[in-house]
Amino acid sequence: MLKWTRFNIISVTLGFAFLYLPIVLLVIFSFNESKLVTVWGGFSTKWYVSLLSNQGLLDAAWVTIRVGLLSATVATILGTMAALTLVRYTRFHGRMLFSGMIYAPLVMPDVITGLSLLLLFVAIGFDRGFWTITLAHTTLTMCFVAVVVQSRLLSFDQSIEEAAQDLGAPPVRTFFEITLPIIAPAVLSGWILAFTLSLDDLVIASFTSGPGATTLPMRIYSQVRLGVTPEINAVCTILIAIVTVGVICASVVTKRREIQRQRDERAAAAGA
Amino acid sequence: MGKLTSGLYNRLVIAIPYTWLLLFFLAPFFIVFRISLSTTAIAMPPYEPVFSLADGWAGLWSKIGELSFDNYSYLTEDSLYFNAYVSSVVIAGISTFLTLLIAYPIAYGMAQAPRSIRPTLVMLVILPFWTSFLIRVYSWIAILKPEGLLNQLLLSLQIIDSPLIILNTNTAVYIGIVYSYLPFMVLPLYSALEKMDGTLIEAAQDLGCTPIKAFWRVTFPLSIPGVVAGCMLVFIPAVGEFVIPDLLGGSQTLMIGKTLWNEFNANRDWPVSSAVATILLMILVIPIVFFQNAQAKAEERGK
Numbered sequence: 343m344l345k346w347t348r349f350n351i352i353s354v355t356l357g358f359a360f361l362y363l364p365i366v367l368l369v370i371f372s373f374n375e376s377k378l379v380t381v382w383g384g385f386s387t388k389w390y391v392s393l394l395s396n397q398g399l400l401d402a403a404w405v406t407i408r409v410g411l412l413s414a415t416v417a418t419i420l421g422t423m424a425a426l427t428l429v430r431y432t433r434f435h436g437r438m439l440f441s442g443m444i445y446a447p448l449v450m451p452d453v454i455t456g457l458s459l460l461l462l463f464v465a466i467g468f469d470r471g472f473w474t475i476t477l478a479h480t481t482l483t484m485c486f487v488a489v490v491v492q493s494r495l496l497s498f499d500q501s502i503e504e505a506a507q508d509l510g511a512p513p514v515r516t517f518f519e520i521t522l523p524i525i526a527p528a529v530l531s532g533w534i535l536a537f538t539l540s541l542d543d544l545v546i547a548s549f550t551s552g553p554g555a556t557t558l559p560m561r562i563y564s565q566v567r568l569g570v571t572p573e574i575n576a577v578c579t580i581l582i583a584i585v586t587v588g589v590i591c592a593s594v595v596t597k598r599r600e601i602q603r604q605r606d607e608r609a610a611a612a613g614a
Numbered sequence: 615m616g617k618l619t620s621g622l623y624n625r626l627v628i629a630i631p632y633t634w635l636l637l638f639f640l641a642p643f644f645i646v647f648r649i650s651l652s653t654t655a656i657a658m659p660p661y662e663p664v665f666s667l668a669d670g671w672a673g674l675w676s677k678i679g680e681l682s683f684d685n686y687s688y689l690t691e692d693s694l695y696f697n698a699y700v701s702s703v704v705i706a707g708i709s710t711f712l713t714l715l716i717a718y719p720i721a722y723g724m725a726q727a728p729r730s731i732r733p734t735l736v737m738l739v740i741l742p743f744w745t746s747f748l749i750r751v752y753s754w755i756a757i758l759k760p761e762g763l764l765n766q767l768l769l770s771l772q773i774i775d776s777p778l779i780i781l782n783t784n785t786a787v788y789i790g791i792v793y794s795y796l797p798f799m800v801l802p803l804y805s806a807l808e809k810m811d812g813t814l815i816e817a818a819q820d821l822g823c824t825p826i827k828a829f830w831r832v833t834f835p836l837s838i839p840g841v842v843a844g845c846m847l848v849f850i851p852a853v854g855e856f857v858i859p860d861l862l863g864g865s866q867t868l869m870i871g872k873t874l875w876n877e878f879n880a881n882r883d884w885p886v887s888s889a890v891a892t893i894l895l896m897i898l899v900i901p902i903v904f905f906q907n908a909q910a911k912a913e914e915r916g917k
Binding site: 444563 | 620623624627628630631632634635636638639640641642643645646649659716717719720722723724726727735737738739741742745746747748749750752753754755756757763793796797800846847850851853854855856857861871874875878884887888891894895898902905906909910
C-alpha cells in the first residue's frame with residue numbers, strides 16, 4: 343500500500359527547505375543593521391527608511407505597478423477569450439496555429455520575445471516607453487491566463503449554459519450571468535498570476551522600454567550589478583510581502599467560493 | 615436574430631485574441647528574420663535597407679535585392695557564437711537532468727502525502743514561483759559568494775579549510791537554474807504521479823516485484839508524460855536564459871541569451887542580434903513543437 347513514508351517526508355521537507363531558504367535569508371538580512379549583506383549586525387529597519395528617500399526606486403515601483411495593473415487586466419480579458427476559444431471551438435480554420443501561439447510564449451526565452459517585440463515597435467515607429475512595456479506584458483501574460491482559465495473551463499458543465507440559452511439568454515448575457523461567476527476564481531488567479539509575472543519581468547521590459555520608463559526589476563538589476571546592498575533586500579522583502587498577501591487573499595476567496603458552491607449544490611440536490 | 619448575434623459573438627471570441635497574438639507574437643518573428651538579413655547602419659533604426667511604402671513596388675524590389683545572409687555566415691566564422699549555442703544547450707540539458715533528479719522525490723513524496731494536506735503542499739510549491747524570479751536569483755549571490763553564508767557555515771563546521779569558489783562559475787549557474795525552475799518540474803510530475811492508481815504497485819509487489827523494480831517497471835513509465843512536460847518547461851527557457859548566467863555565472867560562462875543581450879545592448883548590432891535570435895529560435899522549434907504536442911494531448915485527455 344502507498345504510504346507517507348519517512349523517505350517521502352524527508353524528501354518533501356528538504357525540497358521545501360531548498361525552495362524557501364534563500365527567500366527567508368533575504369528577508370532576515372533586510373532587517374540587518376550592518377551594511378554587509380552576509381554579516382549580522384543587529385536588528386534595524388533603517389534600510390526600509392532609506393528606501394523612502396530613494397526617488398529613483400519609488401518612481402520605478404510606480405511605473406511597475408501601473409504597467410502591472412493595466413497589462414494584467416487586458417491580459418485577463420484576452421486570455422479568458424482565448425481559453426473559451428481553446429475549449430469551446432475545437433474546429434475552426436487555423437486552430438493549430440492558435441493553440442501554438444498560446445503555448446509557445448509560455449516557454450519562449452525572454453530574450454527572443456523581448457527582441458522581437460522591440461524590433462516590431464521600431465519597425466512600425468511606435469515610441470518606446472510605458473505603453474510598449476504594457477503591450478509586451480499583455481501579450482506574454484494573456485497566454486498564462488488562458489492556460490489557467492482553460493483548466494477551469496474543462497471541468498465546467500456546459501449544459502447550464504445551454505439551459506440559459508434555451509431560456510432565451512443571448513450569448514453575451516449567458517457569459518456574464520452563468521459562465522463568468524462559475525469560472526471567476528480561475529479568472530482571478532489568472533489576473534494575479536499575470537500581475538506578478540509583469541512585476542517580475544526584467545528582460546522583456548528592458549528590451550521594450552524607452553527613456554523615462556524604468557521598471558523596478560530594471561532598477562534592481564542595475565543596482566545589483568554595482569554591488570549588493572541591504573536596501574535591495576528591503577525592496578525585495580516588500581515585494582515578497584505584497585505577493586504573499588495577494589496569494590493568501592486569492593486562496594481564501596477561492597476556498598470560500600468553493601465551500602459556498604458545495605453548499606449550494608447540496609441544497610439543490612436536497613431540493614430536487 | 616439569436617443565431618446572428620451568436621455567430622458574431624463566436625467570431626469575436628475567436629478573432630480578438632487571435633488577432634492580438636498574430637500582431638504581437640507571430641509578426642515580430644518575421645520582422646526579426648527580415649532584419650537578420652539587413653546590414654548594420656549608423657542611423658536610426660540602425661540597419662539597412664528600411665522598407666517604406668513611399669518607394670513603390672520598384673523601390674521595394676530593389677531593396678529586397680539588398681538583403682543578404684551575410685550575418686549568418688558571420689556567425690559561422692566567429693567561433694564565439696557556435697560555442698555559445700553548444701554551451702547553452704549543454705548547460706540547459708545538464709540542469710534539466712539535475713532538476714528532474716531533485717524534483718522527482720519531492721513530487722513523489724507530495725503524491726503520497728495524506729490527501730488533506732496535498733493542496734497545501736501544491737500551494738507551497740507555487741508560492742516561490744510567484745515571488746520575483748530576479749529576487750530569488752539575487753538571493754543566491756549572498757549565499758554563494760566566497761565570504762557568503764554557505765562558506766561561513768562550512769568553515770564553522772570545519773568541513774572545509776578555505777572558502778569554496780562557487781559564485782561566478784558554471785556551478786553557480788547550475789544551482790541557479792535548478793533552483794529557479796524546480797517548481798516547473800515538480801508540478802507536472804506531481805500531477806502525473808497523483809493520478810496514478812496505487813493498486814498497480816500493490817499488484818506488481820504481489821507478483822514478486824521488489825519496491826525498486828516496481829518503481830522502474832510501473833511508477834516511472836506511468837509518470838513519463840509528467841517527465842516530458844517538466845523537462846520541456848525547464849529546458850526550453852533555460853537555453854535562452856539571461857539573468858542567471860549574468861548574475862551568478864562568471865565571465866567564462868558562455869550562454870547564448872547573454873551573448874544576444876550583449877550583442878544588442880553593448881554592440882548595438884541589431885542585424886547580428888536578429889540572426890543570433892533566429893538561429894536560437896530554430897534550435898528551439900523542435901522542443902517547442904514537442905511541448906505543444908504534449909499540451910495538445912493533455913488538452914484532449916482533459917475532455
